[in-house]
Amino acid sequence: MRTILIVEDNDKNLKLARDILRAKGYATLEAVNGLDGVKLALEHKPDLVLMDIQLPDINGIEAFERIRAAAGSTRIPVVAFTASVTTGDRSRIGDAGFDGFLGKPINLKEFVETVKRLAGEPDA
Numbered sequence: 001m002r003t004i005l006i007v008e009d010n011d012k013n014l015k016l017a018r019d020i021l022r023a024k025g026y027a028t029l030e031a032v033n034g035l036d037g038v039k040l041a042l043e044h045k046p047d048l049v050l051m052d053i054q055l056p057d058i059n060g061i062e063a064f065e066r067i068r069a070a071a072g073s074t075r076i077p078v079v080a081f082t083a084s085v086t087t088g089d090r091s092r093i094g095d096a097g098f099d100g101f102l103g104k105p106i107n108l109k110e111f112v113e114t115v116k117r118l119a120g121e122p123d124a
Contacts, residue, residue, distance in 0.1 A: 002047040004021050007063065038066045041076060048078075052082055099118055
């Protein structure tokens with residue numbers, strides 16, 4: 001079973017993403033801040049990380065960079081999962097090297113297609 005790590009500090013967004021992913025057959029791990037997200041990513045090597053950018057400790061870009069810098073985790077796809085959708089925000093996210101971008105509120109079709117493309121089928 002494919003595992004998706006959701007790093008999200010907003011309870012409603014976290015629950016919605018978790019519910020969608022589980023309904024589609026994915027297992028989930030969850031973190032509510034960047035440091036815990038990095039820790040879980042390095043410990044569990046999920047098939048995909050959905051990373052909020054605005055987090056209470058370190059921001060999602062710094063968390064992403066820490067995951068990428070660690071041995072054995074450089075190939076984990078990380079998608080920016082954020083309400084920060086200004087041109088400047090998207091540019092910073094793109095420059096950081098994220099594997100994809102998902103805006104909030106969630107567009108269900110785009111969300112599921114992006115997860116499937118980057119993590120693979122849930123039963124694969």
